[in-house]
Amino acid sequence: MSSASLEGNGRPSPPFTAPPNYAFPHHRLDLLQRYPDKQPIVLVACGSFSPVTYLHLRMFEMAVDYVRQNTDFEVMGGYMSPVSDQYKKPGLLSALHRVNMCTLATEQTSQWLMVDPWEAFQSYQRTAVVLDHFDHEINTVLGGAQMPSSGERRHIRVVLLAGSDLISTMSEPGVWSEKDLDHILGKYGTCIIERAGSDMDHATEALARWRHNIFLVPQLIQNDVSSTKVRLFLRRGLSVRYLLPAPVVEYIGEHTLYIDDASGFDKKDKEKERAKDDAWRRAGASTPSSTA
Ligand SMILES: Nc1ncnc2c1ncn2[C@@H]1O[C@H](COP(=O)(O)OP(=O)(O)OP(=O)(O)O)[C@@H](O)[C@H]1O
């Protein structure tokens, strides 16, 4: 990463390209440390959020409880970073809709979560680069955390928040580069939320050298809501109320999203999604069972 330099106005110039009219959201970021003995951190969840569900929001609450009870960290803020349209994942709705839904979910159901649209509204950015962007905005531009008595500034550590299914892809060949893994897990670290169907031990087996920076958060109440299942429900005309925040359900209805499976799908993806629907129908199941 290139280091930031000072512009004529004395502000550090960003070492990254930003989308037009972009401003880093920090209206809910707490820069004043309450517990000076603890290390300040910010949680960042990267993903599709197509659409955002209560489980995405729950991940942050689970992480905060875990951090408070088991670590010497103090959580100063939490961000969702929806991935760019260029990620080309089946079922990926336009970045604008995904960012809007995440914003409704965070602004209307939480007091501390925020959505950063930096990644969403530009070319695809690797997770290592996304975390560098947060580090730059929080520490270089905003100056990090402030100690209550002395006013001394402290570096805020950015920590990746992810489900165990995402972390298990870190052991799959060709998905993450070794250099990026070392950057993400060596410099930043990750809070991993247990996810039904994805074994935590298996997910972290190959990541043992970064063990000291990996925090495993058990899911004490099993909940396997996924965006895939929500999309399946919507396509079949079933209710998704109480799986997603109410304003997000309303937004989906107003914009008739996910009803027509043409949204974000190419022909091959469409066939895959139809096969999932057919399998579900053949099984006579009352709820979809696929998590992929
Ligand atoms: N039920 C869940 N339990 C734990 N982690 C979850 C859960 N749902 C989503 N996550 C995590 O949230 C992050 C963003 O996930 P993403 O947007 O891909 O949601 P998803 O429900 O897995 O989507 P899709 O079904 O479209 O693959 C990932 O780190 C993922 O592991």
Ligand SMILES: NC(=O)c1ccc[n+]([C@@H]2O[C@H](COP(=O)(O)O)[C@@H](O)[C@H]2O)c1
């Ligand atoms: N090499 C990488 O940086 C890399 C690889 C795979 C997934 N990811 C990220 O993980 C997230 C995965 O999201 P999904 O679970 O929705 O596929 C996305 O934010 C994506 O950018 C990053």
